[in-house]
Amino acid sequence: MPMCKYDSRGDLNRYITSYEGNMILYTNFDVVWCKVFPTTLTGAASDWTSGELMAVEQKLDESLRDYIRRFNNEANTIPKLQQEIAVMALMSGLNNCEFKRYLIRKSLPTLAAAFNKAHDYIKGEELLKTISKTVR
Structure with a gap:
Protein backbone atom coordinates (compact mmCIF):
# COMPACT_ATOMS: atom_id res chain seq x y z
CA MET A 1 0.00 0.00 0.00
CA LEU A 41 -1.20 10.99 7.89
CA THR A 42 1.27 11.70 10.68
CA GLY A 43 1.82 14.45 13.22
CA ALA A 44 -0.60 17.36 13.08
CA ALA A 45 -2.16 16.02 9.87
CA SER A 46 -3.41 12.92 11.70
CA ASP A 47 -5.56 15.15 13.94
CA TRP A 48 -7.69 16.13 10.92
CA THR A 49 -9.29 12.72 10.64
CA SER A 50 -10.76 12.56 14.15
CA GLY A 51 -13.71 14.60 12.92
CA GLU A 52 -14.76 11.82 10.53
CA LEU A 53 -16.13 9.92 13.52
CA MET A 54 -18.86 12.56 13.76
CA ALA A 55 -20.37 11.02 10.62
CA VAL A 56 -20.87 7.63 12.32
CA GLU A 57 -24.47 7.59 13.50
CA GLN A 58 -26.61 4.87 15.03
CA LYS A 59 -29.21 3.64 12.57
CA LEU A 60 -32.85 3.67 13.62
CA ASP A 61 -33.11 -0.11 14.08
CA GLU A 62 -29.48 -0.69 15.08
CA SER A 63 -28.73 -2.19 18.49
CA LEU A 64 -26.31 -0.47 20.83
CA ARG A 65 -23.95 -3.46 20.47
CA ASP A 66 -23.88 -3.13 16.67
CA TYR A 67 -23.41 0.65 16.80
CA ILE A 68 -20.54 0.38 19.30
CA ARG A 69 -18.89 -2.30 17.15
CA ARG A 70 -19.23 -0.19 14.00
CA PHE A 71 -18.02 2.96 15.78
CA ASN A 72 -15.04 1.10 17.25
CA ASN A 73 -14.09 -0.28 13.83
CA GLU A 74 -14.07 3.23 12.42
CA ALA A 75 -12.18 4.65 15.41
CA ASN A 76 -9.50 2.00 14.99
CA THR A 77 -8.68 3.34 11.51
CA ILE A 78 -7.69 6.72 12.93
CA PRO A 79 -4.08 7.04 14.01
CA LYS A 80 -3.47 9.11 17.16
CA LEU A 81 -7.16 9.45 17.88
CA GLN A 82 -8.00 12.30 20.25
CA GLN A 83 -9.97 10.65 23.04
CA GLU A 84 -12.13 13.65 23.95
CA ILE A 85 -13.24 14.05 20.34
CA ALA A 86 -13.91 10.32 20.05
CA VAL A 87 -16.15 10.27 23.15
CA MET A 88 -18.00 13.35 21.91
CA ALA A 89 -18.48 11.74 18.47
CA LEU A 90 -19.73 8.52 20.08
CA MET A 91 -22.29 10.44 22.10
CA SER A 92 -23.32 12.60 19.16
CA GLY A 93 -23.98 9.59 16.93
CA LEU A 94 -26.21 7.78 19.41
CA ASN A 95 -29.98 7.74 19.08
CA ASN A 96 -31.92 9.08 22.04
CA CYS A 97 -31.32 6.27 24.57
CA GLU A 98 -30.41 5.72 28.22
CA PHE A 99 -26.73 5.33 27.38
CA LYS A 100 -26.67 8.69 25.60
CA ARG A 101 -28.34 10.34 28.59
CA TYR A 102 -25.68 8.78 30.81
CA LEU A 103 -22.85 10.12 28.62
CA ILE A 104 -24.38 13.59 28.68
CA ARG A 105 -24.37 13.58 32.51
CA LYS A 106 -20.85 12.14 32.88
CA SER A 107 -17.53 13.26 31.53
CA LEU A 108 -15.69 10.13 30.48
CA PRO A 109 -12.01 10.76 29.64
CA THR A 110 -11.45 7.97 27.12
CA LEU A 111 -13.22 5.92 24.52
CA ALA A 112 -12.26 2.77 26.45
CA ALA A 113 -14.12 4.08 29.52
CA ALA A 114 -17.17 4.84 27.37
CA PHE A 115 -17.06 1.36 25.80
CA ASN A 116 -16.80 -0.24 29.26
CA LYS A 117 -19.92 1.62 30.39
CA ALA A 118 -21.66 0.84 27.08
CA HIS A 119 -21.13 -2.85 27.85
CA ASP A 120 -23.34 -2.49 30.95
CA TYR A 121 -26.09 -0.89 28.85
CA ILE A 122 -25.73 -3.54 26.15
CA LYS A 123 -26.21 -6.31 28.73
CA GLY A 124 -29.34 -4.55 29.98
CA GLU A 125 -30.69 -4.03 26.46
CA GLU A 126 -30.17 -7.68 25.58
CA LEU A 127 -31.69 -8.88 28.86
CA LEU A 128 -34.83 -6.81 28.20
CA LYS A 129 -35.13 -8.34 24.70
CA THR A 130 -34.80 -11.84 26.14
CA ILE A 131 -37.41 -11.15 28.80
CA SER A 132 -39.86 -9.69 26.31
CA LYS A 133 -39.49 -12.76 24.07
CA THR A 134 -40.17 -15.18 26.93
CA VAL A 135 -43.21 -13.21 28.16
CA ARG A 136 -44.95 -13.55 24.78
Whole structure:
Protein backbone atom coordinates (compact mmCIF):
# COMPACT_ATOMS: atom_id res chain seq x y z
CA MET A 1 0.00 0.00 0.00
CA PRO A 2 1.05 3.67 -0.14
CA MET A 3 4.46 4.48 1.20
CA CYS A 4 3.83 8.23 1.16
CA LYS A 5 3.21 10.05 4.45
CA TYR A 6 1.99 13.58 5.15
CA ASP A 7 2.58 15.54 8.36
CA SER A 8 1.01 18.90 7.29
CA ARG A 9 4.38 20.60 6.75
CA GLY A 10 5.05 19.70 3.15
CA ASP A 11 3.30 20.55 -0.11
CA LEU A 12 -0.24 19.15 0.18
CA ASN A 13 -0.76 18.99 -3.60
CA ARG A 14 2.45 17.02 -4.05
CA TYR A 15 1.35 14.60 -1.31
CA ILE A 16 -2.12 14.13 -2.87
CA THR A 17 -0.57 13.43 -6.28
CA SER A 18 1.82 10.92 -4.72
CA TYR A 19 -1.01 9.28 -2.76
CA GLU A 20 -3.20 8.96 -5.86
CA GLY A 21 -0.31 7.51 -7.85
CA ASN A 22 0.40 4.91 -5.18
CA MET A 23 -3.26 3.96 -4.77
CA ILE A 24 -3.81 3.54 -8.50
CA LEU A 25 -1.14 0.84 -8.41
CA TYR A 26 -3.17 -1.19 -5.89
CA THR A 27 -6.88 -0.53 -6.43
CA ASN A 28 -9.44 1.77 -7.96
CA PHE A 29 -12.10 1.20 -5.28
CA ASP A 30 -12.94 4.49 -3.56
CA VAL A 31 -13.81 2.77 -0.30
CA VAL A 32 -10.27 1.38 -0.04
CA TRP A 33 -8.79 4.78 -0.84
CA CYS A 34 -10.85 6.31 1.99
CA LYS A 35 -9.85 3.64 4.50
CA VAL A 36 -6.14 3.83 3.66
CA PHE A 37 -5.92 7.64 3.58
CA PRO A 38 -5.91 8.27 7.37
CA THR A 39 -3.08 5.77 7.84
CA THR A 40 -0.79 7.92 5.68
CA LEU A 41 -1.20 10.99 7.89
CA THR A 42 1.27 11.70 10.68
CA GLY A 43 1.82 14.45 13.22
CA ALA A 44 -0.60 17.36 13.08
CA ALA A 45 -2.16 16.02 9.87
CA SER A 46 -3.41 12.92 11.70
CA ASP A 47 -5.56 15.15 13.94
CA TRP A 48 -7.69 16.13 10.92
CA THR A 49 -9.29 12.72 10.64
CA SER A 50 -10.76 12.56 14.15
CA GLY A 51 -13.71 14.60 12.92
CA GLU A 52 -14.76 11.82 10.53
CA LEU A 53 -16.13 9.92 13.52
CA MET A 54 -18.86 12.56 13.76
CA ALA A 55 -20.37 11.02 10.62
CA VAL A 56 -20.87 7.63 12.32
CA GLU A 57 -24.47 7.59 13.50
CA GLN A 58 -26.61 4.87 15.03
CA LYS A 59 -29.21 3.64 12.57
CA LEU A 60 -32.85 3.67 13.62
CA ASP A 61 -33.11 -0.11 14.08
CA GLU A 62 -29.48 -0.69 15.08
CA SER A 63 -28.73 -2.19 18.49
CA LEU A 64 -26.31 -0.47 20.83
CA ARG A 65 -23.95 -3.46 20.47
CA ASP A 66 -23.88 -3.13 16.67
CA TYR A 67 -23.41 0.65 16.80
CA ILE A 68 -20.54 0.38 19.30
CA ARG A 69 -18.89 -2.30 17.15
CA ARG A 70 -19.23 -0.19 14.00
CA PHE A 71 -18.02 2.96 15.78
CA ASN A 72 -15.04 1.10 17.25
CA ASN A 73 -14.09 -0.28 13.83
CA GLU A 74 -14.07 3.23 12.42
CA ALA A 75 -12.18 4.65 15.41
CA ASN A 76 -9.50 2.00 14.99
CA THR A 77 -8.68 3.34 11.51
CA ILE A 78 -7.69 6.72 12.93
CA PRO A 79 -4.08 7.04 14.01
CA LYS A 80 -3.47 9.11 17.16
CA LEU A 81 -7.16 9.45 17.88
CA GLN A 82 -8.00 12.30 20.25
CA GLN A 83 -9.97 10.65 23.04
CA GLU A 84 -12.13 13.65 23.95
CA ILE A 85 -13.24 14.05 20.34
CA ALA A 86 -13.91 10.32 20.05
CA VAL A 87 -16.15 10.27 23.15
CA MET A 88 -18.00 13.35 21.91
CA ALA A 89 -18.48 11.74 18.47
CA LEU A 90 -19.73 8.52 20.08
CA MET A 91 -22.29 10.44 22.10
CA SER A 92 -23.32 12.60 19.16
CA GLY A 93 -23.98 9.59 16.93
CA LEU A 94 -26.21 7.78 19.41
CA ASN A 95 -29.98 7.74 19.08
CA ASN A 96 -31.92 9.08 22.04
CA CYS A 97 -31.32 6.27 24.57
CA GLU A 98 -30.41 5.72 28.22
CA PHE A 99 -26.73 5.33 27.38
CA LYS A 100 -26.67 8.69 25.60
CA ARG A 101 -28.34 10.34 28.59
CA TYR A 102 -25.68 8.78 30.81
CA LEU A 103 -22.85 10.12 28.62
CA ILE A 104 -24.38 13.59 28.68
CA ARG A 105 -24.37 13.58 32.51
CA LYS A 106 -20.85 12.14 32.88
CA SER A 107 -17.53 13.26 31.53
CA LEU A 108 -15.69 10.13 30.48
CA PRO A 109 -12.01 10.76 29.64
CA THR A 110 -11.45 7.97 27.12
CA LEU A 111 -13.22 5.92 24.52
CA ALA A 112 -12.26 2.77 26.45
CA ALA A 113 -14.12 4.08 29.52
CA ALA A 114 -17.17 4.84 27.37
CA PHE A 115 -17.06 1.36 25.80
CA ASN A 116 -16.80 -0.24 29.26
CA LYS A 117 -19.92 1.62 30.39
CA ALA A 118 -21.66 0.84 27.08
CA HIS A 119 -21.13 -2.85 27.85
CA ASP A 120 -23.34 -2.49 30.95
CA TYR A 121 -26.09 -0.89 28.85
CA ILE A 122 -25.73 -3.54 26.15
CA LYS A 123 -26.21 -6.31 28.73
CA GLY A 124 -29.34 -4.55 29.98
CA GLU A 125 -30.69 -4.03 26.46
CA GLU A 126 -30.17 -7.68 25.58
CA LEU A 127 -31.69 -8.88 28.86
CA LEU A 128 -34.83 -6.81 28.20
CA LYS A 129 -35.13 -8.34 24.70
CA THR A 130 -34.80 -11.84 26.14
CA ILE A 131 -37.41 -11.15 28.80
CA SER A 132 -39.86 -9.69 26.31
CA LYS A 133 -39.49 -12.76 24.07
CA THR A 134 -40.17 -15.18 26.93
CA VAL A 135 -43.21 -13.21 28.16
CA ARG A 136 -44.95 -13.55 24.78
